[in-house]
Amino acid sequence: MIITKPRDWARITGNLESVGARRVFLMGCGQCATVAHTGGEKELEATAAQLAAEGYTVTGWTVGDVTCHLNGTKLDARKHREEIDSADAVLVLACGAGVQTTAEAIGKPVFPGLESLFLGTVVRNGVFEERCQTCGDCVLGETAGICPVTTCPKGLLNGPCGGMWDGMCEVLSDRECTHVRIRRRLTEQGRAGAGTLAPKDFSTALKPGSVNIRDRVTARQKPSSEGPPGRKGTR
Numbered sequence: 001m002i003i004t005k006p007r008d009w010a011r012i013t014g015n016l017e018s019v020g021a022r023r024v025f026l027m028g029c030g031q032c033a034t035v036a037h038t039g040g041e042k043e044l045e046a047t048a049a050q051l052a053a054e055g056y057t058v059t060g061w062t063v064g065d066v067t068c069h070l071n072g073t074k075l076d077a078r079k080h081r082e083e084i085d086s087a088d089a090v091l092v093l094a095c096g097a098g099v100q101t102t103a104e105a106i107g108k109p110v111f112p113g114l115e116s117l118f119l120g121t122v123v124r125n126g127v128f129e130e131r132c133q134t135c136g137d138c139v140l141g142e143t144a145g146i147c148p149v150t151t152c153p154k155g156l157l158n159g160p161c162g163g164m165w166d167g168m169c170e171v172l173s174d175r176e177c178t179h180v181r182i183r184r185r186l187t188e189q190g191r192a193g194a195g196t197l198a199p200k201d202f203s204t205a206l207k208p209g210s211v212n213i214r215d216r217v218t219a220r221q222k223p224s225s226e227g228p229p230g231r232k233g234t235r
Helices: 009-018 041-053 070-079 081-085 096-105 178-188 214-221
Strands: 002-006 023-029 057-064 089-092 110-112 114-124 127-130
Touching: 009 089, 009 110, 023 041, 023 096, 041 057, 057 070, 057 081, 070 081, 070 096, 089 096, 096 110
Parallel strands: 023 057, 023 089, 089 110
Antiparallel strands: 002 114, 114 127
């Protein structure tokens, strides 16, 4: 999930003031931002109260199912058309993808209410850790499910750096070295002889990324002209 944190309030009001907005509509997200306690119903209610205390009028608010889903956000906007039309700007409590999706779906000035931090793992309620950089060249199959690209502060693939001491990370001295963890888990799984990782292919992480699976899904769903297996030549 995308981990977010509240944006500096002065930056939020500065954005609103830049377009002379006094009437604001709020948009949250029912997925990542709700789980991170940054863009769910409670957070939108608190933001609405804070805006009202500073003289803004909140015309309404909604928590979309998945704010980064363009068609879903467009549908949600249509349901709240009057409230959005009466607003000067829209404040989005979601990740950057949700902000951009809302900006595409709504013709009003749209501003972020959160800062997007990282793609995170939910360790437990309210505790998140970055464990993946969505690099497009996954090595987890060779590293026992531990990502050295992300969890090693230096992003090293070929083992511990010279600063590792007594199994502990040089940079994050209170944490065990990622490569020590990888080697131990591989050994526990009987895979101690795993080979050295190949150099990182940074071309897979070129931005902006784009994936279109519609043609593949259509081909998979297209009925076969031969009919079901075992029926050929029967009446």
